[in-house]
Amino acid sequence: MADEALFQFLHNEVIQYVNTTESGETENGRCVSKLENMGFRVGQGLIERFTKDTARFKDELDVMKFICKDFWTCVFKKQIDNLRTNHQGIYVLQDNKFRLLTQLSAGKQYLENAPKYLAFTCGLVRGALSNLGVKSIVTAEVSVMPACKFQVMIQKM
Amino acid sequence: MADEALFQFLHNEVIQYVNTTESGETENGRCVSKLENMGFRVGQGLIERFTKDTARFKDELDVMKFICKDFWTCVFKKQIDNLRTNHQGIYVLQDNKFRLLTQLSAGKQYLENAPKYLAFTCGLVRGALSNLGVKSIVTAEVSVMPACKFQVMIQKM
Numbered sequence: 529m530a531d532e533a534l535f536q537f538l539h540n541e542v543i544q545y546v547n548t549t550e551s552g553e554t555e556n557g558r559c560v561s562k563l564e565n566m567g568f569r570v571g572q573g574l575i576e577r578f579t580k581d582t583a584r585f586k587d588e589l590d591v592m593k594f595i596c597k598d599f600w601t602c603v604f605k606k607q608i609d610n611l612r613t614n615h616q617g618i619y620v621l622q623d624n625k626f627r628l629l630t631q632l633s634a635g636k637q638y639l640e641n642a643p644k645y646l647a648f649t650c651g652l653v654r655g656a657l658s659n660l661g662v663k664s665i666v667t668a669e670v671s672v673m674p675a676c677k678f679q680v681m682i683q684k685m
Numbered sequence: 686m687a688d689e690a691l692f693q694f695l696h697n698e699v700i701q702y703v704n705t706t707e708s709g710e711t712e713n714g715r716c717v718s719k720l721e722n723m724g725f726r727v728g729q730g731l732i733e734r735f736t737k738d739t740a741r742f743k744d745e746l747d748v749m750k751f752i753c754k755d756f757w758t759c760v761f762k763k764q765i766d767n768l769r770t771n772h773q774g775i776y777v778l779q780d781n782k783f784r785l786l787t788q789l790s791a792g793k794q795y796l797e798n799a800p801k802y803l804a805f806t807c808g809l810v811r812g813a814l815s816n817l818g819v820k821s822i823v824t825a826e827v828s829v830m831p832a833c834k835f836q837v838m839i840q841k842m
Contacts, residue, residue, distance in 0.1 A: 531688040537727040570694040
């Protein structure tokens with residue numbers, strides 16, 4: 529419990545700090561992209577440590593399943609609730625109770641803040657995939673808090 | 686293992702980010718104080734969650750012991766190795782293998798970077814103590830990496 533809390537509290541602090549630091553017209557966009565970059569590097573580091581003793585992955589789907597189960601559980605203490613794919617390089621990962629959103633009130637008035645709370649995790653997934661040899665673009669959307677969907681678009685090399 | 690890694694990696698990112706963001710003459714000092722402030726708020730949040738079901742503390746020393754054992758174990762996966770006090774409001778907490786320094790090389794050339802890696806934790810302790818009703822000033826020093834000492838000076842109110 530306390531571990532999670534440590535990560536959550538620090539994550540919140542980072543959002544606040546980045547938010548007050550990145551000022552200017554494109555404020556929101558820059559803030560999100562800074563957070564995404566941090567997530568990317570953390571994801572790279574984590575997956576490296578995490579797959580040290582893992583067998584080689586069969587294919588892309590196998591990698592995605594690993595992210596949804598093992599990686600998600602390690603970071604967010606639960607698995608992704610639903611994984612869908614069009615079998616053409618798009619994957620949708622749905623988390624019905626996303627840990628970093630549960631602290632925000634469910635009211636609609638906070639929906640506009642959601643991107644900041646998802647950016648780090650988008651980067652985390654992109655960084656993890658990148659270190660497993662899968663180049664991707666990761667975006668996120670929230671319809672009803674605290675559920676959210678991460679969309680992974682694989683970039684063919 | 687992975688939990689710790691998550692915190693460590695994020696902590697590193699925060700240091701890097703704060704470091705590149707806070708520029709100017711007093712760069713280093715501002716950087717350290719930003720990190721300390723983040724730690725303070727995280728410490729407040731953590732201790733609140735962590736002492737929810739704890740019995741009341743007997744006295745100041747009792748509080749310090751809790752920080753050295755339970756709180757330290759929760760955050761750093763080990764206890765403080767040595768706690769000393771002059772019984773006049775000064776406590777020295779020694780950690781012989783401080784988790785956030787073990788990643789830095791032990792060479793002397795990195796000693797000057799150490800304050801940045803300790804600032805968050807100084808704040809963490811100050812925030813935790815503050816929420817337990819103990820106002821303090823917390824500083825840290827490293828003699829030989831990765832050992833370090835945190836000095837807590839209680840501020841009588």
